[in-house]
Amino acid sequence: MAVNFTLLMFGVGLFAGTLGAILGIGGGMIITPIITLSLGLDIKYAIGASIIAVIATSSGATIAFLKDDVLNLRVAMFLEIATTIGAVIGAILTGLISTRFLYFLFGSLLIFSSYNMYRKLRKNDEVYHSSTPDKLATKFKLNGSYYDKNLKKQVDYQVKHIPAGLSIMFGAGLASGMLGIGSGAFKVMAMDNAMHIPLKPSTATSNLMMGVTAAASATVYFFNGSVRPDIAVPLALGILVGAPIGSRIMQHLPAKTIRLIFIPLLLFLGLKMALKSFGVVF
Numbered sequence: 631m632a633v634n635f636t637l638l639m640f641g642v643g644l645f646a647g648t649l650g651a652i653l654g655i656g657g658g659m660i661i662t663p664i665i666t667l668s669l670g671l672d673i674k675y676a677i678g679a680s681i682i683a684v685i686a687t688s689s690g691a692t693i694a695f696l697k698d699d700v701l702n703l704r705v706a707m708f709l710e711i712a713t714t715i716g717a718v719i720g721a722i723l724t725g726l727i728s729t730r731f732l733y734f735l736f737g738s739l740l741i742f743s744s745y746n747m748y749r750k751l752r753k754n755d756e757v758y759h760s761s762t763p764d765k766l767a768t769k770f771k772l773n774g775s776y777y778d779k780n781l782k783k784q785v786d787y788q789v790k791h792i793p794a795g796l797s798i799m800f801g802a803g804l805a806s807g808m809l810g811i812g813s814g815a816f817k818v819m820a821m822d823n824a825m826h827i828p829l830k831p832s833t834a835t836s837n838l839m840m841g842v843t844a845a846a847s848a849t850v851y852f853f854n855g856s857v858r859p860d861i862a863v864p865l866a867l868g869i870l871v872g873a874p875i876g877s878r879i880m881q882h883l884p885a886k887t888i889r890l891i892f893i894p895l896l897l898f899l900g901l902k903m904a905l906k907s908f909g910v911v912f
Contacts (some may be wrong), residue, residue, distance in 0.1 A: 632897020688841025716803020
């Protein structure tokens with residue numbers, strides 16, 4: 631029985647790591663419903679497993695993305711400042727602001743983002759080019775380039791609207807700190823929609839940033855007993871196998887295909903958060 635459970639956790643981790651690396655969202659939102667709904671385990675252990683999942687997904691995928699020079703390291707470190715500050719402030723403000731209001735606000739933001747992604751999908755304008763480069767992006771050397779294995783060519787891109795991206799990342803940190811939710815979707819949303827970074831570098835960069843954010847809170851969950859080794863270890867091993875596979879798959883997929891997966895996911899998360907503000911949980 632124990633062997634079957636271990637193999638099941640490994641399989642869940644393999645699936646979560648692969649999909650999480652492709653979308654840049656970590657494996658938490660995949661693992662939590664499986665552990666709680668399908669296996670009937672306590673939500674406390676699901677949250678602890680989710681934190682481990684995010685770190686494992688980030689570690690496994692980031693190595694591959696760094697090797698292939700897909701993620702934008704300067705953008706990741708720049709935006710992580712805003713996320714970290716937001717998370718600290720969010721933790722301090724917990725209980726002072728209505729969680730219903732926050733769920734509605736962030737849910738609406740995700741729904742709007744899914745609409746923007748849909749518009750971008752229809753227009754098919756994956757790479758933004760401007761005759762006047764963004765001054766802040768130029769100053770901080772945030773513009774980037776990556777080799778698209780699907781298009782089989784080098785793609786240069788310009789980063790835009792730095793303040794808007796920082797604001798969304800600060801909001802993502804607030805959401806993480808106050809609501810205890812993952813912010814991978816917000817990270818991709820900030821880079822893809824607000825900053826005009828192509829989707830592939832956005833998801834790759836998000837994978838790195840999620841691990842940095844999750845590592846900060848992992849020790850808390852470990853010492854309060856939320857991390858069960860019999861769940862976390864096989865999950866992490868499965869994710870460490872799946873994440874590099876997902877990172878390879880992502881680079882060969884057309885950006886349009888990734889958007890087709892991401893749009894309904896964003897819409898689902900947005901509706902779930904918005905409805906939760908009215909007491910509807912599903």
